[in-house]
Amino acid sequence: MVGVDGSLGSLGVSTTSAEKRPTLDQSFDWRSNSLNLLRLVLASAVIFAHASTLSLVGSENVWGLGKTTFGALAVYGFFGISGFLIARSAVQNGALDYLWKRFLRIFPAFWVCLLVTAFGFGLIGWLHSNPHEGCGVSCYLNEPNGPVGYVYRNFFLYVRQPQISSSLKGSALPNLWNASIWTLWWEFLCYVMLALAAVTGLLRRRWPVACATVILWGTLAVVVAVPRWNAQFSAFHFATWKDVLELFSVFLLGSCIYLYRDKIPDSGILAALSTAAFLVSFVLPIGSGTPAWFLTSVDVAAIFLVYPLIWLGMHLPLPFKRVGSKNDYSYGIYIYGFPVQQLLAIFGVVSWGYFAFSVLGLLGAIPLAVLSWWLVEKRALRLKTVHPSLRRARRSTGAPDGNAVVPAPVEEG
Numbered sequence: 555m556v557g558v559d560g561s562l563g564s565l566g567v568s569t570t571s572a573e574k575r576p577t578l579d580q581s582f583d584w585r586s587n588s589l590n591l592l593r594l595v596l597a598s599a600v601i602f603a604h605a606s607t608l609s610l611v612g613s614e615n616v617w618g619l620g621k622t623t624f625g626a627l628a629v630y631g632f633f634g635i636s637g638f639l640i641a642r643s644a645v646q647n648g649a650l651d652y653l654w655k656r657f658l659r660i661f662p663a664f665w666v667c668l669l670v671t672a673f674g675f676g677l678i679g680w681l682h683s684n685p686h687e688g689c690g691v692s693c694y695l696n697e698p699n700g701p702v703g704y705v706y707r708n709f710f711l712y713v714r715q716p717q718i719s720s721s722l723k724g725s726a727l728p729n730l731w732n733a734s735i736w737t738l739w740w741e742f743l744c745y746v747m748l749a750l751a752a753v754t755g756l757l758r759r760r761w762p763v764a765c766a767t768v769i770l771w772g773t774l775a776v777v778v779a780v781p782r783w784n785a786q787f788s789a790f791h792f793a794t795w796k797d798v799l800e801l802f803s804v805f806l807l808g809s810c811i812y813l814y815r816d817k818i819p820d821s822g823i824l825a826a827l828s829t830a831a832f833l834v835s836f837v838l839p840i841g842s843g844t845p846a847w848f849l850t851s852v853d854v855a856a857i858f859l860v861y862p863l864i865w866l867g868m869h870l871p872l873p874f875k876r877v878g879s880k881n882d883y884s885y886g887i888y889i890y891g892f893p894v895q896q897l898l899a900i901f902g903v904v905s906w907g908y909f910a911f912s913v914l915g916l917l918g919a920i921p922l923a924v925l926s927w928w929l930v931e932k933r934a935l936r937l938k939t940v941h942p943s944l945r946r947a948r949r950s951t952g953a954p955d956g957n958a959v960v961p962a963p964v965e966e967g
C-alpha cells in the first residue's frame with residue numbers, strides 16, 4: 555500500500571534517484587559547516603603566496619606551469635564561497651537592510667586597517683628606511699603621498715594610492731603596502747549587483763542570474779581562446795574588464811549554486827568531476843603563460859572550484875566545522891597579512907628564508923585579526939539591527955531590542 559507520505563516503500567518499489575541523492579538544500583546545514591574554516595585557509599594561503607613575491611624566493615606560479623598563482627586561486631575560492639553565502643542574505647533581506655549588513659561587514663574593519671597601516675606600519679617602516687635626525691614623524695606626515703592621503707584616497711575601497719611616502723628599503727615591492735585589499739572593491743560591487751538583482755526580482759526568478767553567469771563566463775572563455783583579444787584584456791589594457799570577467803563569473807556561480815540548491819545534488823562524484831575539470835585546465839593550450847597579468851585557461855576553469863569548495867564545507871568532519879563557527883578571523887588575516895609581511899621585509903626577515911618569512915607573516919597577522927574581530931568587526935555587526943526598517947520589523951513582531959535573532963557568523967560574508 556502507498557504510505558500517507560506518498561512513498562512506495564511498502565510495495566518494495568525502489569525509491570527515486572532524488573531520494574537516494576539529496577540536494578544541497580537538503581544537506582547543507584547553515585549552522586554547522588566548514589566554510590569559515592575554508593576561508594581561513596584561503597586567507598592564510600594568500601600570505602604564503604605573497605611571501606614568494608616579497609622575498610623573491612620560490613614562485614607563486616602553481617606547479618611552474620605559468621597558468622595561475624596560489625594567490626589567484628585563493629581569491630577565486632573567496633569569491634565563489636562569498637557568492638553562495640551572500641546570495642542567501644540578498645534573498646532573505648530587503649535591499650537596504652542587506653546593503654547595511656554588507657557595509658558593516660566590510661568597511662569598519664577596512665577603515666581601521668587603513669589607519670593602522672598608515673600611522674603604524676607605515677611610520678615604522680619609513681623611520682627604519684629613511685632616518686632623519688631632528689625630523690622624524692613630521693617629515694613622514696608631510697611626505698608626498700603620505701599617510702593621510704593613503705587613508706582618504708583609499709577610503710571607499712578602491713585603491714588609488716598603494717604607497718605611503720617614499721620608497722621602502724629591503725622590500726621587493728617598495729611602493730606597495732597592501733596587495734590584498736584591491737579585491738574588496740570588486741567584492742562590494744558584487745554585493746551591489748546582488749542588491750540590484752533582488753530589487754528587480756531577478757534573484758527570485760533565478761534564471762536571469764544563471765544567464766548572466768553563462769554570458770560572463772562564455773565571454774571570458776572566448777577572450778582567453780582568442781590570442782589577440784587576450785592580449786587586450788590584461789593588466790595593461792582593459793584591466794577593469796579583465797577583473798570583471800574573472801571575479802564576477804566566479805561570484806555569480808556561487809550565487810547560482812545557492813539559488814538552484816534545490817535542484818543541484820549533494821554529490822561527491824560531481825565534486826570530484828568538477829575538480830578534475832579544473833585540473834585539466836592546467837594543460838590546455840590556450841591563454842597566456844604569464845598569470846596575474848594576462849588571462850589563462852585556469853582563469854576560465856576557476857568556476858569549477860566553487861562546487862567542490864561548498865561540498866567540502868558541508869562534509870568535513872565535525873571538529874573542522876567548529877573552527878570559526880563563532881569567531882571569524884579570516885577577514886582580519888586577509889587584510890593584515892600583507893602589511894605585516896611588508897614590515898618584516900623592511901627589517902630583513904626575508905633573508906631568513908621563505909618558510910620562516912611566511913610563517914612569521916602569518917603569526918604576525920593572527921593577533922591583529924583577533925583584535926580586529928573582537929574590537930571592530932564583532933562590534934560593528936551588532937549594529938545590524940540599527941537600520942530603521944529592522945527596528946520597525948522588531949516592533950511589529952513584538953520582539954524586544956535585545957532579543958534580535960543573530961545569524962551564524964558564516965552568513966555575514
